[in-house]
Amino acid sequence: MSAQHAETPGPGALPLRNIGDIRAALRSGHGFPGDRESFEADLQRALETSSETDLNAVAAVIVDYRGRIRLYQDPDFDVAIQEGTDLTALLKREAPGR
Structure with missing residues (x-):
């Protein structure tokens, strides 16, 4: 059996323990x-789509949105997006045939 990855919220992170x-x-x-x-x-x-004994799809939705909220809260997220945007623009300018 493999250990599941447990997301550990950082300081100041919202408590995201349940659907509420x-x-x-x-x-x-x-x-x-x-x-x-x-x-x-x-x-x-x-x-x-879930059965009463298999709620894996529900758990996957909860984990996905919990991760999205934590990602959105990450102060480095905006910096990473800007770096990616800048790199994309640079690559487009340097692309052959332009």
């Missing part, structure tokens, strides 16, 4: 644009 915590964080504007609505739709789809 995730909903509250998304209502407060944490997460990416559209995540609040997408979470509810994804959760509903997962619930509809």
Whole structure:
């Protein structure tokens, strides 16, 4: 049996222990644009396709959005996005045939 990766929140991280915590964080504007609505739709789809003994799809939605919220909170996230955008622009300018 393999050990599952447990996300350890950093200092000042939101408590995201359950669906209510995730909903509250998304209502407060944490997460990416559209995540609040997408979470509810994804959760509903997962619930509809899950059996009463297999809720893995529901757990996957919870883990995914918990990760998205934590990623959005990361102060280095914006820096990483900007670096990627700058690198893409540089590569486009240097591309042969331009």
